[in-house]
Amino acid sequence: MKNLVYISLLLAPIFLFAQDEEDEIKRYFFKDGITSIERWYRNDKKLDSLKTYYQSGELNESFHYLNGQFHGLSYKFNKSGEKLTTWEFAKGQLVERTDHTIDFNKKNEEKVKKAHSDLKALNEKLSKNPNDFRAYFTRANIRNFLGDHVLALNDFKKIEKNIPKLSKNKQIPEKMLGNIYDNLATIYEGYEMQNHCIHYKLKALKASPKESRLYHNLGAYLVKVKSFRLGIEYLNKAKAMVPNHSFANWLLAVAYTDLEDYEKAMTHVNTAIKNEASIYKRSTGTAERDLWTTRGLLYHKLGDTHKGIIDLEEALSINKDNSFAYRNLGVIYFDLGDYAKSCQFLQKAQQLGYEKTHDTYDLQSYLDVACVNTELSQAKTELSANNTIKLVNKPYAYPNPTRDVINLKNLTFENYEYLIFDYAGKLIKQGVSQGNTPINLSNLPTGVYILKAHDTATFETFRIIKE
Template sequence: MNKIYFGLLFLMLNNFFVIGQNKGAVSVEKTFYKNGLPSKEVWYSANKKIDSIKTYLIAGGLMELFYFDENGKLHGKCSQYSAENKLKTSWEFNHGKLLNRTDNFIDYNLKNKNIIERSLATAVKYGQIDGDNPDNRNALYARANALSALGNGILALNDFLLLKDIYEERKQLKDSAVLAEVYSRVGSAYSYYNESDKSIHYRMLAIKTNPKETRHWYNLGSYLSLGQRNFREGMHYLKEVLKIHPKHNFANWALGACYLELEQYDLAFKYVNLAFDNEAFLYKYGTGKSENDIRTVRGLAYHKLGKSELGMADLNEAIHINDKNSIAHAYLGIVYSDLGQKQKACEYFQKAKELAYDKKYPYREFQSFIEKACNSKEKLDDVPFIAVKDMSYIAPNPAVDFVEVFNFPYLDFSYQIFNINSRLIREGKSINSKVKVDGLPTGLYLLTINKEGKQETFRLLKN
């Protein structure tokens, strides 16, 4: 009974669940994005061996297609497609060995052109190494990172999981820093397909394995806040980074983006400006793929603080750097709408929609904006909008002894706590909105609260 209930919670939190479909000799596991569209399908043969993997773009459409032999090795012709449904990359494997890779075109922008070109060269250089051989671990690590930068998510995840097994089996203390880095990369690879609980699990393992490396704290904090919209939980880890490195560019950028979502525009501006102190560092060590980059964040913050001209300059520069930045287009629509220039606002909102803004960010307000600016009654497939500042949340999170629930209409309610393995760990009644968590082992949990048909579910991080 507990596992069934936990599965429902899992669906609510992640839009993730597993469906068994038996069509003769075939079954499939499906993962979903937050907008309800499928992110990944793993198909199995009758003997429960992996047969193929299909992944999908967040706005819909096939992204990757890989086939496997009876031993779980990549085999046959595999492919990856662009957002325009064009064949981007194709591979041919023979029982795990790469025979050839063909790139019909490469996606890059002004920020990540050098990274993409270097990554492609590395992927080609190490494409045919035997990943099962521990002696190849350094080359395998380089290849995995290159594949990740190129957006070859399934291949990157396979390589990182091979590395995880290699370093876990070695069990050498001197490898702890490398193993932690691998855990972090595995977590990032799972997040590519919204496999969020796996992603959080491995990011937390990275911190546990090498707690002195602040990059792992940043990776978890930025994913919780900007990836999963658990802003307050993620901001805890980001602020821990800044206690040690106050000028940490990535942590300052992420905090700026968080405060923008929380509509605290002065703080958003403060932190994102700190990130600007070394903008080149962000481009050198980042992926260059984020639409929510420092110019996009500062652009809207400028506007909300009454400096619309400066805001538009930042947003236009963000689009110049990456003309597929749907957030920058949407933000320019907001600026022009606030300034009373409806036609201009409509143009930017329509462009944002063409770039699948409403599919990528279904939790952001968009329906009312495009209706107002374009006099449109077209209904978008978005979810009801609730401002971040009005959402229910728990704090402190991570927690030690207790958590308190905020923005929930009741002070007293029933609660249940489940661990990552679906097991009911604790249940009871709150006391003045507080839930006791003392005695729980360190790790990731789900907390569900309920009263009079009103239910909320939260990820709980226990220190």
């Protein structure tokens, strides 16, 4: 019974999943608690309807089902509540698609219109031959591109289910398999289902191990969700395949900055800056934590504050609403003791939504000092420093990824119980470690796992990848 209690306590924060048994509703949530997916089930446990939401909380897509198949009218909305698309289904078959508004801009108009035209042709083709694998694959990619994520997910999951059968008749190209799993990962990323996303990024790598972009994609996502050390491992694998990999070097700079290894971070950011044109060519160019924002703080940390400020001013000339650049300027002037100027920049970062955008909550401790009377600053600075655990000193697992055993470092306890869950939240292993002995994972399949270690009062959570 004791372990059952632990399991119920641990699963909710990992998977952000809740169920209302009375209404037979299952929900997933974004990190800030807003619902991402709602599923309604009949008394016979079959899916009745499904809704998805934007991260800001507005309804995105709404589908109805009969015996687990799409049925009746379903809709897609924009954030203003305007109807974009209506689908009519009959027992899983698409009868008609009506686009009330086609959403495009000057840069992607041609591509969007072609996607709609191709989609119409594919729907007609699949209505006549529902077993056309390549048509399903192409349609899934187009649906994903157009933001029809529920339908794209349904197509990709159908393909995934049939991969063993299809592979018996004809070998599926590695890149196509990698693309299938990578698209599944991208859809789950949009719903902030982190462990599902990582699970499919790993499957993409296993299916197509020669593609450096897949190593980068996994590493970049791990850094995004603050699994820095794990992300570094995969970014370095991408870099080993392509030494001057612009994006990998950029993300390595970000990861090492947060781990306070500033010299390594500077080496990587300078390599990335040499290939800055490649980064802007292959991305939207709107990332706030861009090369100049990253290097600006690094110059300051390595003793060349003047150059750091110049870089951050350059970042703001590129994007005047770059909250991360304002945050870094606030930190620099804080370190210089110019609390008035620091307060000004930190407040601007806060107004621009820095903490929500970057899921980083470090502004308040600076604001509490910078925006009060200077005679209180020294005492509050010391208090803030004493109460902050640096990321580099927080508990972590190693080696990670691993092939056999895992060790836990920087724990505040030596003897503990542990629980290991797979990516979908199923408890697959538990045990006790005495004296922080290594945990053996050699008998587990490859994949992503969540390890929970706890003594009587403290819980620590680790994301582990078994190779």
